[in-house]
């Protein structure tokens with residue numbers, strides 16, 4: 060109910076229609092958006108049976124550095140009727156296009172798992188955002204095999220080697236970033252986010268405290284969450300240009316080997332972490348709506364009480380009460 | 394902050410259906426019932442039982458979803474949590490079939506009646522259906538004619554204070570419908586003067602607009618609209634004892650088979666001499682069994698209630714063409730000519746085939762009669778009045794489409810009030826919006 064899905068429902072719906080066996084091709088031209096300044100366009104510029112599906116992501120440049128193209132190819136090139144245009148040459152302003160040839164699709168339709176394909180298309184944004192995470196996870200695997208665990212490091216402090224490890228940075232919004240740092244026994248993900256609204260800021264503090272406390276209570280499997288309000292975490296100190304920004308909040312997730320041991324766990328972690336910012340802001344808004352509801356309820360009850368307290372004034376009294384501007388009474392002549 | 398690229402969000406919340414989507418598209422991304430299903434526990438005033446609720450409502454949440462879930466405070470009682478338990482749109486209709494949810498429609502007669510529900514409806518529309526961070530987008534919302542300014546302020550309060558949306562424009566539905574008619578080839582000058590006939594689910598409005606301003610004193614309401622046509626069909630199906638007389642079936646029959654005829658008596662005869670005019674509607678059931686429903690005279694009788702209201706209603710008896718005529722006659726004399734020339738249809742219930750043609754013919758009849766009688770009285774020849782009813786491709790969601798047209802222009806953001814304006818001047822800034830001129 061209050062969950063946000065990683066799939067884009069409109070992409071899902073569009074392709075459910077388009078990939079249907081009985082679909083009668085029409086010309087399409089629609090824009091769809093997603094969180095974090097992501098937009099999609101589904102159009103048919105050349106022919107009604109060639110669907111051009113383009114995406115633009117704000118931090119595309121960063122993603123390119125982290126191997127997003129290889130990842131997209133590995134996930135979508137298994138479908139023979141999909142061509143990948145790495146530079147969205149047909150759609151100026153967009154970053155990448157998938158071209159779905161419906162005629163070719165109909166020839167192999169029986170061998171395609173359509174539901175899976177639709178799911179995969181509606182997860183395009185998540186798949187793109189996964190690139191830096193996967194890179195960091197791979198690096199973690201390398202490191203964990205090469206670095207012997209120091210028996211003297213009882214407190215699990217960062218060892219010398221991993222503290223020099225390169226941090227992967229994604230400027231996913233205007234002044235908000237994701238930092239990912241692999242090390243030999245964990246992957247640390249740090250979000251920076253901004254609350255422009257004062258009330259939101261207060262709520263965010265309460266929420267973050269809850270996140271950190273949640274683990275102590277019941278949800279042992281959840282990753283460790285550390286939050287620091289205005290203090291830049293040590294790991295990324297050298298990367299932050301505006302360390303004095305008082306509106307910025309840093310949230311650190313620590314992913315331990317148990318979050319990274321299988322493919323399924325890895326993708327699960329990615330899916331949830333890349334939605335975290337939207338989720339966080341969404342829930343703060345839910346709480347605000349909820350409080351407004353309570354306040355309206357309160358005001359209504361108070362108004363009711365006040366109305367009950369009001370005495371009915373009858374006509375006679377009204378007339379007696381009538382005064383001029385200077386406070387003098389009207390003389391009633393009958 | 395919204396970047397230059399992010400498209401504006403257009404939300405047209407009607408009495409029956411909500412239309413949501415992005416500026417620049419030619420049809421809304423979502424069209425679903427304007428309904429919200431709330432947990433029954435939240436409406437009753439039961440004593441609060443202390444529980445330990447989870448912020449994750451879905452029981453199917455996977456283990457890692459607790460990354461972002463986590464328990465909220467433990468001090469919240471059951472009733473409070475029930476406020477967070479709701480569905481909107483088609484999901485709401487589905488949920489309301491069970492015993493634990495009750496269904497409500499927060500908009501009555503085009504105006505927002507229940508702000509609690511509306512706020513939750515918007516919250517879910519924006520985040521879950523459109524996947525938008527409202528801080529990144531400008532919003533265009535629509536309002537019915539003669540909406541009290543307090544309602545605008547309440548709307549602004551929610552949009553700015555709850556959602557921090559980047560900017561807001563509230564447009565009058567009729568004006569957007571006029572803008573949408575610019576796509577018709579019959580419209581030569583893109584003016585915002587005309588008579589809008591907006592017939593949705595709950596009400597039909599006839600609204601004269603002069604240069605973008607609604608002539609409030611001349612607006613006419615007709616209490617007949619989509620809902621009444623559907624229930625008229627349903628009654629006819631019941632009287633004949635059809636196998637399926639559900640509202641859903643009646644609704645489907647209305648949309649698929651109904652049309653407006655030029656003359657009822659002739660149409661009855663036509664049906665009797667051509668049995669192929671009777672249609673059959675197949676109801677698809679879950680169990681793959683097909684139920685057949687006969688469709689007869691209701692094909693033309695149902696939409697006929699606009700032109701002969703007495704067949705469905707006993708208290709409202711004025712035909713729509715007469716109402717339109719009265720409305721224009723009640724407007725200032727210098728704009729009447731342009732109001733007759735540009736009569737624009739908008740809303741789902743104007744979608745019946747030949748609706749516009751019949752309206753134009755009947756209205757022409759009324760106007761010509763008046764012109765003749767005044768000619769006879771004065772003995773002079775009048776230049777005549779041109780009556781033109783405009784139907785166009787985007788008529789069904791005309792209000793939404795008009796919004797999309799205006800909000801995709803480069804000037805749009807300049808006409809919006811921003812969050813900064815709101816914080817500086819307070820809610821009453823939304824009492825006025827500058828008007829869009831021609832695009």
Ligand SMILES: Nc1ncnc2c1ncn2[C@@H]1O[C@H](COP(=O)(O)OP(=O)(O)O)[C@@H](O)[C@H]1O
Nearest residue numbers: 407408409410593594619620648740741742744
């Ligand atoms: N093709 C159609 N023919 C007749 N009625 C239709 C058609 N499509 C939709 N409707 C009716 O239009 C109404 C919804 O119109 P809309 O303008 O969206 O209403 P509102 O703005 O009041 O919610 C519904 O009653 C629906 O049954």
Ligand SMILES: [Mg+2]
Nearest residue numbers: 407593740792
């Ligand atoms: Mg409407």
